[in-house]
Amino acid sequence: MKRRIVLSMAAAALLVVSVVGAQAQTGFGVRVGQISVSSDDDNITMDASTAFGAHVALGFLPIVDFMLGAEYLSGTADYNYGPGLTLPDQDFKSLGIFAEIRKTFGLIPMFPVKLVVGGGMNMNLMSYLDSDAVMNYTGGEPDLADFTKQGTHFMAGLEIKLPILPFTVNAEYRMQTIKLDDGKINNNGITLLITFGF
Numbered sequence: 001m002k003r004r005i006v007l008s009m010a011a012a013a014l015l016v017v018s019v020v021g022a023q024a025q026t027g028f029g030v031r032v033g034q035i036s037v038s039s040d041d042d043n044i045t046m047d048a049s050t051a052f053g054a055h056v057a058l059g060f061l062p063i064v065d066f067m068l069g070a071e072y073l074s075g076t077a078d079y080n081y082g083p084g085l086t087l088p089d090q091d092f093k094s095l096g097i098f099a100e101i102r103k104t105f106g107l108i109p110m111f112p113v114k115l116v117v118g119g120g121m122n123m124n125l126m127s128y129l130d131s132d133a134v135m136n137y138t139g140g141e142p143d144l145a146d147f148t149k150q151g152t153h154f155m156a157g158l159e160i161k162l163p164i165l166p167f168t169v170n171a172e173y174r175m176q177t178i179k180l181d182d183g184k185i186n187n188n189g190i191t192l193l194i195t196f197g198f
Helices: 002-023 130-134
Strands: 027-040 044-046 047-058 065-080 087-107 112-129 145-160 167-180 182-195
Touching: 027 044, 027 065, 027 167, 047 182, 065 112, 087 145, 112 167
Parallel strands: none
Antiparallel strands: 027 047, 027 182, 044 065, 047 065, 065 087, 087 112, 112 145, 145 167, 167 182
16 A cells, blocks of 8 residues: 555656656747837837847746846937927936746647747836936936836747757747836837747
8 A cells, every 4th residue: 555655656746747847948048129118208208229138947837937037228218398308319228137927838739839928027227317307407418317116027929949959939029117206117029039948
């Protein structure tokens, strides 16, 4: 009886390990995207920006994957709060550090293209002019202020993994919202990822 219990537990453990190994997508990679940046303040117009970064994919869970990464983007913004308060081409920068849960769905058995959806939290180290700095502008070169802001993001896209290649390619549409003291910033766009397994 004890032997049967031990064998049953061993078989269950082997099954769990097999499932985890089959689902795991562990590796590191790079990412680049074209991001449209917008503010909910109608007096601010922000340009599109190219973002780039790196990530680590951790496939230790049997159902979902976990990803950690960082992404940097920079661009310019035009501030127009009326006569005497117009500041064009002001720099803004953001370094986002994110944690993300992802789920992959096979569209067709044995087909190398899969659907990926997910979302997560991000911490953004930002440098930009806030509305108070613009309203108090008295001339000269305005100073950018540094902020640390939290946000959330959601994504959906396609994953391509060919057996002959040592990496996975993802094309994803990401929607990110960053909360500010006086509003929010939306970063939406397409990001390409290349992930090398290890």
